[in-house]
Structures are given as structure tokens and as C-alpha cells.
Amino acid sequence: MRLFQNFLIFILLTAIGILYKRYEAKYFPDEELDKYSLVRKYLLNESGSMTGKEILWIHTKHEINSRNWSSFGSRNSRxxxxxxxxxxxxxxxRQCGDSFNVCLINDESIAKLLPEWSIQLNQLADPIKENVRxxxxxxxxHSYGGILVPDSTIMLRNIESLHKSKLAEKSMYVGELVNRNSSSVNSRFFPSHKFMGCKKNSECMKELIENLEVIISENHNDFVKFTGLIDKHINKLCMEGKCSIVCGKALGVKDKENKVILVEDLLNKxxxxxxxxxxSCIVLPDDEILKRHKYNWFVRMSHRQVLGGDFEVSKFMVLSLGK
Structure with missing residues (x-):
């Protein structure tokens, strides 16, 4: 009899728990989703924003770090x-926060900021995942406007004037970075999708989106990356006069003599x-740094070690942060 009573109590508590979860989901919405809903409403405001600032997007491929907690209660960090x-x-x-709304996003953020986006990037594998990203x-x-900057960029000055001057020329612009695909034998520098800016609802960006959709539907292997298919279309837009280019000298990938700044140069004295x-900035070749096992020591360095180093990246990092 006692066992039967305990079983009934267990069933009752389970039912109460389920009902409470449903009540909580209805009246206490997920804080993370609610936050993105507010951000979306804020960014889509036709007045631009309450501060009048444009958006500087920084995308990271990394998941929220659950190993390096900022505190015991938080269980994760950014x-x-x-x-x-x-x-x-x-x-x-530090350099651009006064002029831009700086938004650090990851793959999950895309679905939360684009209501029509239904693709779960975490369920895809590369190379399809990279193309869909x-x-x-x-x-x-296209939806919000602004500028996309790699998370491996050492910013040395405010790029607001650069951004505005390029948008005064065309509705979209891209950065000239080191060409690392099969066409590099013909050109060491090439327009890149990694550094892009545009006006809200840019027709040029819309054309790029339509091309990306075709590329994704027709290619399911490394052909896109190997041939630089995305950047080739961007180059076509530039050649047609629809898109502006930021010179590689402004992005720290090209020296005074128009030569490539290599990983060896960056991590040298x-x-x-x-x-x-x-x-204006130095866009570090993060993929190349990870590939080159010889330089894995740099990836593992702590903040203090990076800032205290005697190589060129350290010197510019200290300069940018005013340390």
C-alpha cells in the first residue's frame, strides 16, 4: 500500500512539473530569444536606431565557450x-564603439535575427555549412546594413569615415584580401566576402545573395572554396561598377611595394x-595561422603573452588597445 501511495505521489509531482513547464514557457519566454526579438525590432526601426549608429558585425564560428567560465554561476562565457x-x-x-553598434554574433544568431531563416547551421557539415553561413x-x-569585419582584425583607427566614403561611391563595398584560391597564380590580391559593407536593402548585395543561393544549390563539395567562386562573383560585381573595393593597404595585407604581408612577417620581429x-586595420589570416603548425604557439598564447610579445602582431595589438 505504501509503495502504491509513493507511486501516486510521484505521478502527481511529475504532472505538476509538466504543467509548470508549460506555464513557464507561456508566461516567461526564453530570455535569449526575447533579447534577439528586441534587437531585431531595434535594428529594423526605420529611423536607423536610437543612436543613429550603423552596425559593425563581427561573426565568430566558435560556440559559446562553456569551458572558460566568467564566474561559477554563469557556466559559460563569450x-x-x-x-x-x-x-x-x-x-x-575600442576604436569603433563610439561610431557603430558593434554586434558579436555566431551561427545561432543568424536564425534569431532573420525571421525567415529556417536553416539549422549546426546540423550541416562543411563545406556546405560554410557556404550557407x-x-x-x-x-x-542586406536586411540591416552595416559592415562585416573578421574576428581576427586588429583595429587601429575608427573606420566610420572609410565606411561612409565607400558607401557614397556604391551601395556595397568589399575588402581586398590575399587570394588563397586556385586563381592566386594570376592575382595575389582579390575582393573578399570576409570584409564587406553595404547600405540597407542594397541591390548589389541582393544580387550576391541570389548568386549564393545558386552556388549552394549546385555545389556540395570543396569546389566553391578551391576555386573562390563566391569571390569571383564579387569581383564581377566590382568590374561592372556595382561594388567598391577597399585597398589591401588599408587592411594591412599589402605593403608599400604592393607585396603580400605573410604570416611569417606578422609573427616576426x-x-x-x-x-x-x-x-586602418590589420586583418590577420586566422585560417592560415591555424593550418601552420609552426605557429600554433601564437594561437595558444594568453592575453598577457600576446601583449607582451616582441613580434609585430604584439606591437600593433598594444598600439590598438592603448596598453
């Missing part, structure tokens, strides 16, 4: 697992031959 990237993001906020980021720029009058 740190990116690669300490030098934390410093890069800090430099962007680029589609999502292009749609974010010898001074970089940069064009300081044009330089």
Missing part, C-alpha cells in the same frame, strides 16, 4: 577560445613595411 581573437574584438570595440551573413547585411598613411 570568449572565443583563441585569446588573440578576444584582443582583436576588444580593439574593434556566407548566405546568412549576406542576408544580415622585423618591422612590417606597411603604408601607415592608409592603414
Amino acid at each position: 570568449k572565443l577560445n583563441q585569446p588573440y581573437k578576444d584582443l582583436c574584438v576588444e580593439s574593434i570595440i 556566407q548566405l546568412g551573413l549576406a542576408k544580415l547585411l 622585423s618591422p612590417l613595411n606597411l603604408c601607415m598613411c592608409s592603414l
Whole structure:
């Protein structure tokens, strides 16, 4: 009899728990989703925003870091697992935070900021995932406007004037970065989707989105990355006069003599031959740094070690952060 009573109590408590969960879901919406709903409403406001600032988007492929807690109660943090990237993001906020709304986003953010987006990126595998991610980021720029900057960028000055001057020329612009696809034998520098800016509802960005949708539907292997298919279409837009280009000298990938700034140069003690009058930032080649096992020591360095180093990246990081 006692066992039967305990069983009934267990069933009753379980039922109460289920009913409470339903009540909680109805009257206490998910804080994270609610936050993005407010952000979406705020960004879509036709007046631009309460502050009149445009958006500087920083996308990170990394998940929320559940290993490096900011406190015992939080159980996770926004740190990116690669300490030098934390410093890069800090430099962007320090240099551009007064002029832009800086938004740090990951793959999950795309669905929360684009109501029509139904794709679960975490259920896809590369290379399809990478291509679909680029589609999502292009749609974010088209819907909200602003500028997309890699999370491996050391920001050295406010790029508001650069952004405005380029948008005064065309409705969209891209950065000239080092060409790392099969066409690099013909051109060491090429327009890149990794550094892009546009006006809200840009027709040029819309054309890129339509092309991305075709690319994704027709390609399910590494062909897109190997051939640089996305960047080739962007280059076509530039050649047709629809899209502007930010010179690689402004992005720290090209020196005064128009030569490539290599990983070896960045992680070396010898001074970089940069064009300081044009330089706005240094876009670090994060994929190359990860591939080159010789330089894995840099990826593992702590904030203190990066800032205390005697190589060129350290010097510019200190300069950007005013440390």
C-alpha cells in the first residue's frame, strides 16, 4: 500500500512539473530569444536606431565557450577560445564603439535575427555549412546594413569615415584580401566576402545573395572554396561598377611595394613595411595561422603573452588597445 501511495505521489509531482513547464514557457519566454526579438525590432526601426549608429558585425564560428567560465554561476562565457581573437574584438570595440553598434554574433544568431531563416547551421557539415553561413551573413547585411569585419582584425583607427566614403561611391563595398584560391597564380590580391559593407536593402548585395543561393544549390563539395567562386562573383560585381573595393593597404595585407604581408612577417620581429598613411586595420589570416603548425604557439598564447610579445602582431595589438 505504501509503495502504491509513493507511486501516486510521484505521478502527481511529475504532472505538476509538466504543467509548470508549460506555464513557464507561456508566461516567461526564453530570455535569449526575447533579447534577439528586441534587437531585431531595434535594428529594423526605420529611423536607423536610437543612436543613429550603423552596425559593425563581427561573426565568430566558435560556440559559446562553456569551458572558460566568467564566474561559477554563469557556466559559460563569450570568449572565443583563441585569446588573440578576444584582443582583436576588444580593439574593434575600442576604436569603433563610439561610431557603430558593434554586434558579436555566431551561427545561432543568424536564425534569431532573420525571421525567415529556417536553416539549422549546426546540423550541416562543411563545406556546405560554410557556404550557407556566407548566405546568412549576406542576408544580415542586406536586411540591416552595416559592415562585416573578421574576428581576427586588429583595429587601429575608427573606420566610420572609410565606411561612409565607400558607401557614397556604391551601395556595397568589399575588402581586398590575399587570394588563397586556385586563381592566386594570376592575382595575389582579390575582393573578399570576409570584409564587406553595404547600405540597407542594397541591390548589389541582393544580387550576391541570389548568386549564393545558386552556388549552394549546385555545389556540395570543396569546389566553391578551391576555386573562390563566391569571390569571383564579387569581383564581377566590382568590374561592372556595382561594388567598391577597399585597398589591401588599408587592411594591412599589402605593403608599400604592393607585396603580400605573410604570416611569417606578422609573427616576426622585423618591422612590417606597411603604408601607415592608409592603414586602418590589420586583418590577420586566422585560417592560415591555424593550418601552420609552426605557429600554433601564437594561437595558444594568453592575453598577457600576446601583449607582451616582441613580434609585430604584439606591437600593433598594444598600439590598438592603448596598453
